[in-house]
Amino acid sequence: MPPTTPYAGKFGSCAAYSNGGHVQPQSPYRSHTAPKPSREGACNGAYSVAENPYDVPQPHAAYRSASVSSVAAKEHHYSGCALSENPYSSPQPRSPRQHSASCRAHLHQHAAGGGGGGGAPEPAGRANATAASKARLYGHGITASYGEMCYHDNSLVSASLEALIQHLVPTVDYYPDVSASEAPRKDHATSAVCPFPEPLCVSPHQRSYVFTFLLSSRLFLHPYELMTRVCHLCVEQQRSGDALLDKIRFREVAPKLVQLLTEWTETFPYDFRDERMMRCLKDMTHHVARGDEYSWRAMQQMTQRLIKRLSALGQYEEAVAALHAAAQERPASLKSKQASAQRSDILNVCDDPFILAQQLTHIELDRLSFIGPEEFIQTFAMKDPLENHKGFFRKRKTSNLEAYINWFNRLSYLVATEICMPAKKKHRARIIEFFIDVAQECFNIGNFNSLMAIITGMNMSPVARLKKTWNKVNTDKFEILEHQMDPSSNFSNYRTALRGATQRSETAHSSQEKIVIPFFSLLIKDIYFLNEGCASRLPNGHINFEKLWELAKQVSEFLVWRQVICPFDRDRRILQYLVTTPVFTEDELHLASYESEGPENNMEKDSRRSLRSSLLHRENRS
Secondary structure, three states: OOOOOOOOOOOOOOOOOOOOOOOOOOOOOOOOOOOOOOHHHOOOOOOOOOOOOOOOOOOHHHHHHHHHOOOOOOOOOOOOOOOOOOOOOOOOOOOOOOOOHHHHHHHHHHOOOOOOOOOOOOOOOOHHHHOOOEEEEEOOEEEEEEOOEEEEOOEEEEEOHHHHHHHHOOEOOEOOOOOOOOOOEEEOOOOEEEOOOOHHHOOHHHHHHHHHHHHHHHHOOOHHHHHHHHHHHHHHOOOOOOHHHHHHHHHHHHHHHHHHHHHHHHHOHHHHHOHHHHHHHHHHHHHHHOOOHHHHHHHHHHHHHHHHHHHHHHHHHHHHHHHHHHHHOOOHHHOOHHHHOOOOOHHHHOOOHHHHHHHHHHHHHHHHOOOOOHHHHHOOOOOOOOOOOOOHHHOOOOHHHHHHHHHHHHHHHHHHHHHHOOOOHHHHHHHHHHHHHHHHHHHHHOEHHHHHHHHHHHOOHHHHOOHHHHOOOOOHHHHHHHHHOOOHHHHHHHHHHHHHHHHHHHOOOOOHHHOOEOOHHHHHHHHHHHHHHOOOEOOOOOEEHHHHHHHHHHHHHHHHHHOOOOOOOOOHHHHHHHHHOOOOOHHHHHHHHHHHOOOOOHHHHHHHHHHHHHHHHHHHHO
16 A cells, blocks of 8 residues: 555654644745636536546535534644643533532632533432532633533533433433524424424534534444433433323423434434444434424434435445546556557646646545545544444445545556656656646645645656656746645644635635645544544543544534535546546556666666566466
8 A cells, every 4th residue: 555645654643733823825826817616516417437427416515514514613723632621612501401500609609700610411300410529720710520520611621421421412401512592493384383493503613512422422432322322311311100291291302302313414424324323213213203293304304314415425435436446447558658658648638737726626525525524533443343244334434534545645646657657758847847737726726635645646756766857847836835745843834824725715705715625644644643642531530521622623624624515617528537547556657767767776777677577477467
């Protein structure tokens, strides 16, 4: 497996982010006037390898906005793994589960002007739900522990797993993130007032706890276990022994339960590829149907949206597999450099750097849109005991994330192939200059992943050794781009540019200005180091919720970037070429490079002989 970046191994664990100024990502070159984006850029067809490989129903407004509405995504930089505050700007929502006003008043007597304490999610009626266990002062803030939950400056910092699960369970007058005093909305089908609150009407910062715990709980238990326990607790807490009273009480809590499940299915739909999750959802639908008609209809609509989303996911995965298979078919034109001269190159397909950068952005956003937020956590989450069970729902839980990393590698090898393939030095130099211009346009757009893939391809040793070719290239622009993506100081230059692009996106007046495509391998490494460098559990057995806030912060920012719909026109021919044209393997690249510019020393001569023999043997065997 080739490295995903030429800077592999140069990342420091939990290194501090750069504190560079917040500047807009101005191009170091003169700006180009972009054509007016077409509204026809949104994809709306079926995947077809023979036509445009990216005409697939995308999770646009129905799915992307739903996911993003569940989280907050503002700029964030962590220094090492010192977590001191809730990354979400809003305080933790209060609930009927929290302690009485008298307890909070007691805290304020000890710290006038300090933040109020939070509360433990104890079940209703439990005696210790109104007794604060302890409160301590730290500087200007308050750290308060209530039962099994600990708050600092009104932000949850640690709790037992049981307490966190209980805190997720809604009641008649409590929802984990949303105030219970929501205005009823009109049911247009019946012209009646529907008591079910619309989950997508809530501002993103109010949804922090639900998103954070649903995202990171898989570090401690399987999503199926969590869903089973939450649904069971929600039902059991309404039991009084009187069948009629139980029905009335469940009817009152049903809208909040449906709201929670709606958030779950819209933000983490891939959890429901597990048959057990779908069975649990079906059981709850039957249970809700016995108590509340409005909530039952909401459950039906939610399930339909979920099935549609999973169907689109299955179609996407099949298409990606087909595209990968098509790219693996290696025609005779790639077997030797002399024959490969007859093959079309990138300049025959597209000679406009700006157009090619736009098409690369289409591919990036298409593939980003299918990465589930939970995939970042499941890369290092606990193993599913049924992971090896074969079935429709038992597919790899990080397959879309892996497919996106494979796309980065493919683009890098495509760039190297295009440079090494031409027989004439002048042609090779022209392709290098073309890709430098494409990388520049990717930077201007905010497509940092394609930018890094192109730089990676041009820094591969088979390309870098072509000294006679590079002597014919003006490398000034390339050196500026390399400086932007320099890995020193934990990619401080890139992080400054990314912050600028993020600020531009937040105040954007056009779809093009909203585009932010991060250098994906570095994003994964940041999340990995955060997980590895910070303990998930504290010495007292509590879960370190500060760490969970930070994980959610980084993933939620990705969700905002993922929702952008590419505004550029699609070019089927260019897209088809980028994702299906065969590329050289590493050995083939080295051999092509030696045939372009002969070996310079005995070591390279030996390498060429060995590669020729090895490739000839593979060809005869195949």
